[in-house]
Every structure is written in C-alpha cells, then in structure tokens.
Amino acid sequence: MRLNKIILSFVSALVILFSTSVASFAKVVGDKIILGAAISLTGKYSSNGVHTQNGYNMAVDRINSMGGVKVGGKTYKFDIIYYDDESNPKRAAQLAERLISQDGVEFMLGPYSSGLTKAIAPVTEKYGVPMVEANGASRSLFTKGYKYLFAVLAPANLYLDVAIDLAVEKNNGKGVTVAMAFEQDAFSQDVRLGVLDAIKRTGSKKVIDDKLPKELNDMAATLVKVKQMKPDVLVVSGHTKGALTAIRQISEMKVDVPMLAMTHCDAAKLSKQHGKNSQYALCASQWHKTLTYKDDFFKDGMTYDADFTKEFGYAPPYQAAESSAALLVFKDAFERANSFDQKKVRDALAATNMQTFYGNIKFAPGGQNVDKPMVLFQVMCDDAGKCENKVVAPTKWASAKLIHPIPSWSKR
Amino acid sequence: MKNNLILYIGILILGIAAPFIFPAFKVQLSILCVLIVLATTWNIQGGEMGYNSFGNILFYGLGMYLCASVQVGMFFPLAEWTESGGEKTFVHTPAQFFQGMAVGLIVAAVVPTIVAGLIGYSILGLRGHYFAICTLGLGVAAGEISGGIEIIGAGQGFTTPPFPDVGSLDSRGEFFYFLSFFVLVLTFVTVRSIYTTRFKLILNAIRDNEDKAEAMGIETMKYKIIGWMISAFFCGLAGGIMGGLVGYIDSTDVAFDGREMGVFMVLMAILGGKGTLWGPIIGATVFHIFKEGFWTFFLGWQYVALGVLIVVIVIYFPEGIMGWLREKYPERFGEVVDEKDRKAQVELK
Numbered sequence: 001m002r003l004n005k006i007i008l009s010f011v012s013a014l015v016i017l018f019s020t021s022v023a024s025f026a027k028v029v030g031d032k033i034i035l036g037a038a039i040s041l042t043g044k045y046s047s048n049g050v051h052t053q054n055g056y057n058m059a060v061d062r063i064n065s066m067g068g069v070k071v072g073g074k075t076y077k078f079d080i081i082y083y084d085d086e087s088n089p090k091r092a093a094q095l096a097e098r099l100i101s102q103d104g105v106e107f108m109l110g111p112y113s114s115g116l117t118k119a120i121a122p123v124t125e126k127y128g129v130p131m132v133e134a135n136g137a138s139r140s141l142f143t144k145g146y147k148y149l150f151a152v153l154a155p156a157n158l159y160l161d162v163a164i165d166l167a168v169e170k171n172n173g174k175g176v177t178v179a180m181a182f183e184q185d186a187f188s189q190d191v192r193l194g195v196l197d198a199i200k201r202t203g204s205k206k207v208i209d210d211k212l213p214k215e216l217n218d219m220a221a222t223l224v225k226v227k228q229m230k231p232d233v234l235v236v237s238g239h240t241k242g243a244l245t246a247i248r249q250i251s252e253m254k255v256d257v258p259m260l261a262m263t264h265c266d267a268a269k270l271s272k273q274h275g276k277n278s279q280y281a282l283c284a285s286q287w288h289k290t291l292t293y294k295d296d297f298f299k300d301g302m303t304y305d306a307d308f309t310k311e312f313g314y315a316p317p318y319q320a321a322e323s324s325a326a327l328l329v330f331k332d333a334f335e336r337a338n339s340f341d342q343k344k345v346r347d348a349l350a351a352t353n354m355q356t357f358y359g360n361i362k363f364a365p366g367g368q369n370v371d372k373p374m375v376l377f378q379v380m381c382d383d384a385g386k387c388e389n390k391v392v393a394p395t396k397w398a399s400a401k402l403i404h405p406i407p408s409w410s411k412r
Numbered sequence: 413m414k415n416n417l418i419l420y421i422g423i424l425i426l427g428i429a430a431p432f433i434f435p436a437f438k439v440q441l442s443i444l445c446v447l448i449v450l451a452t453t454w455n456i457q458g459g460e461m462g463y464n465s466f467g468n469i470l471f472y473g474l475g476m477y478l479c480a481s482v483q484v485g486m487f488f489p490l491a492e493w494t495e496s497g498g499e500k501t502f503v504h505t506p507a508q509f510f511q512g513m514a515v516g517l518i519v520a521a522v523v524p525t526i527v528a529g530l531i532g533y534s535i536l537g538l539r540g541h542y543f544a545i546c547t548l549g550l551g552v553a554a555g556e557i558s559g560g561i562e563i564i565g566a567g568q569g570f571t572t573p574p575f576p577d578v579g580s581l582d583s584r585g586e587f588f589y590f591l592s593f594f595v596l597v598l599t600f601v602t603v604r605s606i607y608t609t610r611f612k613l614i615l616n617a618i619r620d621n622e623d624k625a626e627a628m629g630i631e632t633m634k635y636k637i638i639g640w641m642i643s644a645f646f647c648g649l650a651g652g653i654m655g656g657l658v659g660y661i662d663s664t665d666v667a668f669d670g671r672e673m674g675v676f677m678v679l680m681a682i683l684g685g686k687g688t689l690w691g692p693i694i695g696a697t698v699f700h701i702f703k704e705g706f707w708t709f710f711l712g713w714q715y716v717a718l719g720v721l722i723v724v725i726v727i728y729f730p731e732g733i734m735g736w737l738r739e740k741y742p743e744r745f746g747e748v749v750d751e752k753d754r755k756a757q758v759e760l761k
Contacts, residue, residue: 102436122659145501184567
C-alpha cells in the first residue's frame with residue numbers, strides 16, 4: 001500500500017515537473033520581448049558570468065525605463081530568461097536547446113567565454129535564432145559561416161598583438177624575445193595565435209610557450225623559466241584566474257620582466273585586489289571608460305562607469321560594458337526591422353552601423369565587430385598606493401604614457 | 413516470460429513514441445539514453461565484477477573525438493577544420509554527414525574496445541582501491557593530453573559538423589534521439605544476453621572471491637579484460653553520439669569529463685542498484701529527471717540539491733532502488749520467503 005502511494009506521488013511529481021517546464025514563455029508576450037541567455041553563474045567563469053549578467057540587466061532596466069523598444073507603433077519592454085550553464089559547454093548547448101524548443105525563445109543573448117559560445121552557436125544557427133553575443137571573441141567563431149551570430153567585440157587574436165608591436169617599437173624596431181603562457185581554452189589559445197602572428201610579423205622570437213591548466217592557480221614553473229631566460233615580454237592569458245595567479249606569483253617570486261602583457265585585468269579587479277603588486281601590468285581591453293564614444297542611453301563611458309558602480313558596487317569591467325552594448329544592438333535592430341520576424345531581425349542586425357558608449361558597432365559577414373579597435377591600458381599607482389588603469393595605446397585614446405621598461409622589484 | 417515480453421514490447425513502443433509525446437524534450441531524452449548506456453555498461457565492472465572503474469570516461473571521450481574526427485577527416489582536411497584562424501568554411505552535404513557519422517561511430521566503438529584490451533591487460537591486475545585510483549588517473553591524463561593535440565583542436569575545442577539541412581527543424585533532434593535509443597536497445601539486448609550466460613557467473617565469482625575463482629581454474633584476467641572491452645565498445649558509441657549532439661567538444665569539459673559524466677555513471681548505477689540488470693536503467697532515469705528538475709527549480713542551488721540527493725541515496729538506499737525493492741518484496745524477485753522464519757528474525761532484532 002505504501003509503495004503504491006510512493007509511486008503515485010512520484011508520478012504526480014513528474015507530471016507537475018513536465019507540465020510546468022513546458023509552460024511556454026514564448027518570444028513576445030503582451031508587451032514583453034523575451035530574450036534567452038545561458039550564463040555562467042557557477043563554475044570557473046562565474047565571476048565573469050556575473051559581470052555579463054549585470055551588464056545585461058543594467059541595459060534592460062535602462063532601455064525599459066527610457067521608453068522601451070518601439071515596433072509596429074507599439075512599445076515593448078525587454079525581459080531575459082537566465083539559466084546557469086556552470087561554465088560547461090555541454091550544459092550550455094543543452095540550455096540553448098531548452099531555451100529555444102521548450103521556452104520558445106526566439107532571440108538569444110550570448111554566454112560568457114568563447115568556448116561556451118562555440119557550443120551554443122550551432123544550436124541557434126540550426127533554429128535560425130539571432131544571437132547577439134558580447135563575450136565570445138575566438139576567431140574560429142567567425143569562420144564557420146554562421147549567419148545568426150553577431151559579436152559586438154573585436155576578435156581574440158587582436159587582444160595582445162599590439163603589445164608585441166609596442167615592445168618592438170620601444171626596442172627601436174628590432175625584434176624582441178617573448179615568453180608566453182596561455183590557458184588551454186578557446187579564448188586564450190586564440191589570443192596566443194594573435195601573438196604568434198605578431199612575433200612572426202615583427203621578426204621577434206618566442207623563448208617560452210607554456211600551456212596552463214584550466215583550473216589555473218599555479219604557474220610557478222613558467223615563472224622560474226622566465227627568471228632564467230629573461231625575455232623582453234611576458235604574455236599571460238587565462239581569464240580572471242590567470243590574471244590573478246600571474247600577478248600573485250610574479251610579485252611573490254619577484255620576477256623581473258621589462259614588459260608584462262595580460263588579459264582580464266579589469267575583470268579580476270587587479271588594481272584593487274593586488275594594489276601596487278599589479279603596477280605596470282599592461283592589459284588588453286575591449287573598452288575603457290575614458291573612450292569618447294556616446295549614445296542616448298548611457299551617454300558615455302564615464303557616466304556608464306558611475307551608474308554601474310552605483311548600482312552594483314564595483315567599477316564595470318569591459319565584460320559588463322560589452323554585454324550592455326549587446327542589448328542596445330538588439331533594440332536598434334528590432335526598431336529598424338520593425339518586426340519580430342527572425343529573418344528580418346537577422347537582416348537588420350547584419351546591417352547594424354551604430355555608435356554606443358562602448359564603441360562603434362558594425363558587423364563583418366562572419367559576425368565579428370570590425371569597427372572597434374582594442375585598447376591597451378597600464379595599471380599605474382600613485383605614491384599613496386592608489387592604482388588606476390590608464391589607456392596607453394592606441395595613441396588616439398591614450399591618457400598616459402607607457403612606462404617601459406618595468407622597474408625591477410629591487411628598485412620598487 | 414510472457415509478462416516480460418509484454419513489458420519489453422511496451423517499453424520499446426514507449427521509447428519509439430517518446431519524442432512525439434514530448435516533442436520539446438528530445439535532447440533530454442537522447443541524453444537519458446546515453447546516460448543509461450553509460451550506467452549499464454559501468455555496472456558490468458562496478459556491479460557484476462566488483463571493480464569500481466572511474467576510467468570508462470576514457471572510452472567515452474575517445475569515442476567522441478574519434479567519431480567527430482572521422483566525420484570531418486573523411487571529406488575535409490582535419491587540421492584546417494580545427495584550425496582557429498582558418499579562413500575556409502567547410503560544409504557537409506547531407507550524404508557526407510550521415511556517411512561520416514556511420515563510419516565515425518564504427519571507429520568510435522572499435523578503437524576504444526582495442527584500447528580497453530591493451531590498458532586492461534596492464535592494469536586489471538590491480539585490485540580494489542588501487543584499480544579505482546589508477547582508472548581515475550586515466551581519465552584525467554586523457555583530458556590533459558587531448559588538450560594539447562593540435563589536430564583535434566587542442567585547447568580550442570573541436571566543433572563537430574553541424575547537422576545538414578534536411579527535413580524540418582525537428583529532424584536533428586529526432587535523428588539523435590533514435591540513434592541513441594537504438595544504441596540503448598543494442599546495449600540492453602547485449603548485456604541482457606550476456607547476463608544469462610556463464611560469463612556473468614564468472615564475473616560474480618570474481619567479485620565475490622577472486623582468489624577462489626582463480627583456484628577453481630577460471631582465467632580471471634581474460635574475463636576481466638573481455639568485460640571491460642564490452643563496456644568500452646558501448647561507451648565509445650555513446651561518446652560518438654554525444655559529440656554530435658552537443659556540437660562542440662572540449663577536452664576536459666565535454667569529452668573526458670570525469671568530474672561530471674565519470675562520476676554520474678557510477679552514481680546512477682549505485683542509485684538504481686548495482687549488480688542488477690534494471691538497476692542502472694532505473695537509476696539513470698530517476699537521476700536524470702531529478703537533475704533536470706533541480707537545474708530548473710533550484711537555479712544556483714542545483715549542486716546543493718544534488719548533494720542532498722546523494723546523501724539521501726547513500727543513507728536510505730545503500731543498495732539502490734532495486735536493492736530496496738528486493739528487500740521489501742523478495743517474492744517479486746523469485747525468492748522464496750519463509751514467513752515464519754522472517755517473523756522470527758524480525759522479533760529477534
């Protein structure tokens with residue numbers, strides 16, 4: 001008898017489960033345009049996942065409070081369904097499938113990281129769901145012939161090749177020796193390819209080429225080699241953890257290197273967490289608050305920085321800024337398409353040519369943004385120990401002069 | 413026997429009808445099939461033979477990479493496909509896609525089987541915890557090594573060929589569902605027929621007392637290797653399908669995913685009841701449903717909820733669901749119970 005009860009309750013629980021998850025949200029309900037997003041709320045990308053989510057939320061609130069999206073003479077508001085992809089590509093692909101086929105989402109926002117975007121893109125492509133993504137920079141995303149993928153950011157191979165150029169310039173045009181340490185993931189490996197191209201182009205030489213594990217919390221072996229080989233440039237990339245680990249161990253081991261180039265310094269809040277230890281680090285960034293781009297919603301970088309800090313309690317890294325920009329792109333495309341037809345919205349997206357506080361946005365046929373250069377900033381500290389990120393390249397945006405070479409630890 | 417036949421036909425019909433009854437859940441159903449295959453084949457070692465293997469994920473990942481590589485390599489240069497900066501775009505025609513998939517799956521099944529034979533020959537001499545730890549290392553090592561091989565994408569990952577434009581939007585889901593369901597049926601039929609032979613008894617003998625089994629003249633090593641090779645065959649197939657289903661292979665997060673899949677297959681077999689035919693199947697189904705439920709309703713807390721589930725399983729169902737049922741309803745399992753004797757025992761307690 002008891003068993004029957006157990007089975008009965010089990011079956012009814014199942015029925016409830018299925019029926020509630022089938023309850024479809026659909027793409028446009030009433031006055032809401034519902035976008036879907038799988039975000040890394042847990043796992044190794046969780047900190048950047050949260051930056052992405054905050055960026056999305058910030059833009060949704062702003063656009064909604066400033067009149068929403070006007071399509072066909074009616075005003076609509078944005079809403080986002082989030083799932084947690086656990087920083088796992090397998091999960092991300094499943095969730096994309098679920099958002100589209102179960103939740104009925106017809107427009108998607110991208111996840112965080114190139115790897116996860118690579119996992120989701122085949123799904124959105126198959127269903128013809130336009131996806132504007134802000135955090136998948138790997139070049140291989142844009143060579144697969146995807147028609148429904150649009151990235152507001154510059155591809156990963158452009159992140160650090162500028163740093164090599166800078167080093168060569170400082171070396172009077174002669175080639176330099178480069179030590180490289182990259183995490184084994186889609187994004188970092190693509191940054192590596194960009195650096196390799198730059199090395200070839202400038203006649204430089206790579207002296208160390210290490211791969212770092214995914215759960216990155218130790219790179220001492222590489223740094224010991226750096227101490228012995230004394231390269232002109234050390235390049236490190238491994239998302240937030242990579243940046244934190246590098247700075248921590250470089251300062252602990254007192255590794256002297258004339259130029260240290262990295263990614264994800266602002267997402268890792270380096271200047272806050274490591275203060276003076278992070279000084280002189282050169283970082284690639286998609287965006288910086290001092291850039292002079294403008295739009296109607298966030299005005300400019302400085303205003304965005306202030307508003308974001310007020311709302312979330314920390315300064316926005318570029319991951320948040322580009323995520324906010326993705327919503328602006330969607331709004332613009334919906335209004336130009338003046339329809340919710342996926343093909344029409346896709347075509348409108350492809351024809352995007354606009355300026356946002358984050359930068360100019362114009363998509364190449366592959367889907368990457370070709371109208372926005374990368375910037376390099378350097379962490380600079382004053383005597384009181386207060387550190388700030390200042391743009392040093394390209395010269396058009398530079399607000400400070402590059403400090404080169406980095407003074408040795410004994411003189412700091 | 414007649415009852416069983418009705419049961420099997422019923423399940424077969426349900427399996428074939430499932431994607432049409434729950435059209436939105438095709439992907440989850442396909443994954444369920446893959447999970448059942450993994451749990452059922454893990455049970456050959458962990459349940460019947462008493463060798464707790466964490467290494468089956470090796471064959472799964474191997475199958476995944478092999479299937480995708482063959483599928484691409486048959487028609488296009490593999491290195492250019494996986495190269496990140498590659499300027500060319502390759503598109504499979506439907507015929508190429510399905511031919512590639514078919515050949516890929518065969519390779520994905522055969523090669524891991526051979527690998528299992530070779531590795532098994534060298535490490536199946538280890539027993540108990542030593543074997544478990546050794547196999548744990550296999551999966552981790554494979555993940556790290558494959559993450560460094562350029563031709564399969566290394567750290568960049570490997571995008572598997574996208575499903576070609578045939579039929580409707582649903583055809584991709586249907587194709588992968590029926591493929592995985594077919595492999596599930598194949599696995600079940602094979603495992604079930606093995607379990608009716610002397611082979612199963614030998615595996616059980618190894619589990620219960622390997623030394624005694626050897627003393628009785630059984631070449632235990634041979635049977636252990638064969639058992640592992642059978643598992644590897646189906647794990648490879650499952651991996652090949654999963655690669656196509658996910659669409660993107662990452663060395664440690666998708667292929668050699670010991671932290672998730674590798675642990676899940678053990679957990680599912682234990683939840684359902686190891687050492688039984690139906691245990692892993694029930695375990696995988698219950699586990700998958702709970703997992704999907706947690707992921708929907710406890711967003712952010714899903715792993716906590718999963719952890720609680722595992723604790724509950726270990727405390728209340730140490731023998732798994734089948735074990736629990738067997739204890740409650742021994743008659744159903746063909747065990748004759750002497751009521752008087754049972755009552756006497758209960759009173760004694």
